[in-house]
Amino acid sequence: MLGTLYLRALDSRSADPILGDRMAEEAVGRIAYDFGRLRIGGDYASAIATRARPLDEWTRAFLAEHSDATVLHLGCGLDSRVFRVDPPPGVRWFDVDYPDVVELRRRVYPERPGTRTIGSSLTDPRWLDEVPAGGPALVVAEGVLPYLPGAEVEALLRRITTRFGGGVLALDGVSRLAVRLQRLNTVVRRTGATLRWGLDDPRALERRVRGLRLIAERGIDRMYDPRVLARLSRQFRLRVRLAGAVPALRRFVWIARFRF
Numbered sequence: 451m452l453g454t455l456y457l458r459a460l461d462s463r464s465a466d467p468i469l470g471d472r473m474a475e476e477a478v479g480r481i482a483y484d485f486g487r488l489r490i491g492g493d494y495a496s497a498i499a500t501r502a503r504p505l506d507e508w509t510r511a512f513l514a515e516h517s518d519a520t521v522l523h524l525g526c527g528l529d530s531r532v533f534r535v536d537p538p539p540g541v542r543w544f545d546v547d548y549p550d551v552v553e554l555r556r557r558v559y560p561e562r563p564g565t566r567t568i569g570s571s572l573t574d575p576r577w578l579d580e581v582p583a584g585g586p587a588l589v590v591a592e593g594v595l596p597y598l599p600g601a602e603v604e605a606l607l608r609r610i611t612t613r614f615g616g617g618v619l620a621l622d623g624v625s626r627l628a629v630r631l632q633r634l635n636t637v638v639r640r641t642g643a644t645l646r647w648g649l650d651d652p653r654a655l656e657r658r659v660r661g662l663r664l665i666a667e668r669g670i671d672r673m674y675d676p677r678v679l680a681r682l683s684r685q686f687r688l689r690v691r692l693a694g695a696v697p698a699l700r701r702f703v704w705i706a707r708f709r710f
Contacts, residue, residue, distance in 0.1 A: 451527040451551065453641045454593055456485045458502070458529075460495035468499035468678055469506075473530035477558045488640050493686040500674055501622055501705060502529075505592055508620045508666075508707055509535050516586040517541065519617070522610065524572055525594025527551060528558060532565050544568055544581055573602045575609055587617035596624050600647045607659045611710040619662065619708040625650045628702050652706035659710075667706040670699065 458474035461467050478485060509531070513519060518540040523531060526545035537543055541564055545555065549569030556567065570577035572594070589610055595603050607619070626648035632638050638645060649655065652667045671694030679687055693699040 452481070452483060452485065453488055453490060453637045454498055455528045456488060457490065457495040457498040457637070460491050461499040464495075466681075468496060469502055469534075471499075471502075471530060471534060473533050473559065474528075477528055477530070480558050481554075488637075490636055490640065493682050494637060496678060496682055497686075500678060501703070502531075502592060504668065504673075504705060505590060505620050505622070506531060506534055508618070509588060509590060512586075512588045512618050513537050513541055516588075518585065520544070520582065520585055520587045520614070522546060522581065522587065522589045524589065524591040524606075525597075526555070526567075527593070528555060529592070530559060531590070531592075532562060533559070537564065539564060542566075542582065546570065546572065546577060572606055573598065578609055578613060581613070583613050584615055587614040589617065589619045589621075591619075591621040593622065595621055596629070596645045596647050597643060598647055603647050604655075604658050607655070607662070611659060611661050614710075617710060618665075619710060620705075621708075622703070622705045623647070623649050623652065624703050625698075625701050627698060650701060652701075652704060652708075655706075655708065661710045662708045663710070665707050665709050667704060669693070669701040669704045673703070673705065 455474055456478060458469060458471040459478040461469050462471050462475045517538045521541060521543045523545045526547050532543050532545065543565045545565065546568045548571060552567045552569035568577050568580055624645060629645045629648035632645045653664050656662050656664060670690055674690060679690060693702055
């Protein structure tokens with residue numbers, strides 16, 4: 451959580467930010483933690499911002515069509531997405547994460563009308579009882595589902611899609627190879643996190659969670675705007691080109707959008 455927050459803050463400091471999350475920068479300044487100990491930055495900040503930006507864009511597009519929607523932001527951590535997106539007044543927005551994370555959010559970010567935080571593990575089915583059923587729903591899950599066991603991911607998505615009449619699910623994921631090679635991931639290794647769920651093709655979720663229909667997906671080779679890629683290090687650009695050339699690497703990291 452602190453690693454991705456710091457990387458979004460680093461992106462906001464650049465002359466030409468990808469995400470421009472000023473609230474992440476402010477949050478870093480309020481938290482008594484030595485972020486330098488993570489020894490991460492540069493290309494990693496661009497990678498995190500590049501993953502988050504289309505999820506923000508998909509969120510804005512959905513809310514432009516559904517001004518009375520319910521939004522579930524799963525594993526919200528210290529992500530300021532609700533402030534970046536700035537949903538219309540009729541939207542009910544729920545940020546969901548562990549109770550201690552929710553308490554930290556309340557100390558770091560201001561209250562926002564129409565927004566509510568729920569302190570719970572995502573794998574506890576009882577938290578969903580606090581969310582009104584019915585109506586169009588948007589479910590956003592960034593940087594959280596790969597850390598859950600696969601069976602828990604599928605059970606969670608089934609509970610959510612069953613509760614609402616319809617909506618959109620926007621999420622990110624990694625391949626099974628990425629799970630096997632996770633110790634090579636600097637952010638994962640230095641923060642002590644553990645990846646558990648990998649999926650080589652997002653379309654496989656259509657078979658595992660009834661009612662899901664894939665409407666958009668991007669692997670590493672299609673995630674980066676050419677203008678963004680051009681300013682990254684030569685080593686990073688080579689890795690992206692390699693991912694585009696090797697089928698097994700194209701969805702090493704991916705984002706996807708489903709209708710349900």
